[in-house]
Amino acid sequence: MEIKKLVKLEAIREQDTLSLIASENYASKEIREVVGSVLMNKYAEGYPNKRYYGGNEVVDKIEQEAIKAAKELFGAEHANVQSYSGTPANLAVYNALLNLGDTVLAMGLAHGGHLSHGHKVSFSSKAYKFVHYGVNSETGLLDYAEIRKMARIFKPKLIVCGATAYSRTINFQEFSKIARATGAYLLADISHIAGLVAAGEHPSPVKYADVVMTTTHKTLRGPRGAIILCKKELAEKIDKAVFPGIQGGPHINTIAGKAICLQDAQTTSFKKYAKQVVKNAKTLASELQKSGLKVCGGGTDNHLLLVDLSNLSITGKEAEATLEQVGIIVNKNMIPGDVRSPLDPSGIRLGTPAITTRGMKEPEIKILAEIIAGVLKNPQNKTVLLEAAKIVKKLCRKFPVPK
Numbered sequence: 001m002e003i004k005k006l007v008k009l010e011a012i013r014e015q016d017t018l019s020l021i022a023s024e025n026y027a028s029k030e031i032r033e034v035v036g037s038v039l040m041n042k043y044a045e046g047y048p049n050k051r052y053y054g055g056n057e058v059v060d061k062i063e064q065e066a067i068k069a070a071k072e073l074f075g076a077e078h079a080n081v082q083s084y085s086g087t088p089a090n091l092a093v094y095n096a097l098l099n100l101g102d103t104v105l106a107m108g109l110a111h112g113g114h115l116s117h118g119h120k121v122s123f124s125s126k127a128y129k130f131v132h133y134g135v136n137s138e139t140g141l142l143d144y145a146e147i148r149k150m151a152r153i154f155k156p157k158l159i160v161c162g163a164t165a166y167s168r169t170i171n172f173q174e175f176s177k178i179a180r181a182t183g184a185y186l187l188a189d190i191s192h193i194a195g196l197v198a199a200g201e202h203p204s205p206v207k208y209a210d211v212v213m214t215t216t217h218k219t220l221r222g223p224r225g226a227i228i229l230c231k232k233e234l235a236e237k238i239d240k241a242v243f244p245g246i247q248g249g250p251h252i253n254t255i256a257g258k259a260i261c262l263q264d265a266q267t268t269s270f271k272k273y274a275k276q277v278v279k280n281a282k283t284l285a286s287e288l289q290k291s292g293l294k295v296c297g298g299g300t301d302n303h304l305l306l307v308d309l310s311n312l313s314i315t316g317k318e319a320e321a322t323l324e325q326v327g328i329i330v331n332k333n334m335i336p337g338d339v340r341s342p343l344d345p346s347g348i349r350l351g352t353p354a355i356t357t358r359g360m361k362e363p364e365i366k367i368l369a370e371i372i373a374g375v376l377k378n379p380q381n382k383t384v385l386l387e388a389a390k391i392v393k394k395l396c397r398k399f400p401v402p403k
Helices: 003-016 029-035 057-074 086-097 123-127 144-154 172-182 194-198 232-246 252-264 268-290 316-325 353-357 362-377 382-398
Strands: 078-080 103-107 129-133 158-161 185-189 211-215 226-230 304-308 331-333 347-351
Touching: 003 382, 029 252, 057 078, 057 194, 057 226, 057 252, 078 232, 086 123, 086 158, 086 185, 086 211, 086 226, 086 232, 103 144, 129 144, 144 172, 158 172, 172 185, 194 268, 226 232, 268 304, 268 353, 268 362, 316 331, 316 347, 316 362, 316 382, 353 362, 362 382
Parallel strands: 103 129, 103 158, 158 185, 185 211
Antiparallel strands: 078 226, 211 226, 304 347, 331 347
């Protein structure tokens, strides 16, 4: 089948389903146009005014615009906008601050961390010695006293804070105190919450962390890529670690998209959007709990929530597949202390960035919560599934994907 036809099919799929995947969103037409523009033709190894090729007078200005927007949006001293994605960006930070074999303290994947935070299948764990902290087994919350204790015992050179499946506010100031007390660098990976941080809906780590990394899609609604923010004294190390440390020529087309999304995130309309994302997530968590479902951590302070399915007769893998049958797209996810495997865990992760971009608010979220609870409790009931699919179809038509 031709690629163009497949692209059209993907557009149809996105329109006809509701994405509750916490890491997905819809980039604007303007961003999609620049990412698919002639800028992809240009090689620009190096940095503005320090390139290895000629003909960079235009793309230098584009990258400088992205750098300026990143620094303004987050109040950072330095910004590198060249990283291809989140994992390479984290590897670049490790490359800048660590020697091979150094110890790193980070959040474990099963408790909400990321693969690049030293999971055994990631290259990061092969290059460095990772020790993992998690959440309290009773509260589902980060235990800063335990993290402080681990830092004193293992004496890491770097502490990583930030998560992909943690629904509560992260205390960056407390992490900074722990890092300073043990002489460690602090890296804040805010890939999931960057849009909320930019809009003032979550505390910022910039004044507390030595380095901040974020992807630019997810809650920022930009292109798939990443940026690294840091203190001035680390600027040269970070830049050299990105290029030529772990990657070659930057994707100028994507950097242009990053510039647009970083500029957009400074607008009043974006701030309203981010506020609604959090409202929607809180409503979803509350409504699911009312229906008898268990939400890890007791609720959410950000854009996502983890649903513990261990008290139901359905696994995370089965829940993902069953919800997709009715047009709701989620991802299976491990829960803290999960005894099942990552490929068929005990939970699902839900997020509100994409459906909020489509214009949904609390009334629609309550409808979705009722559908989700009904499907999860009655996964074999064809009547329930058919009725759910009808309602989802109506919502998709009423709230189309922005063109």
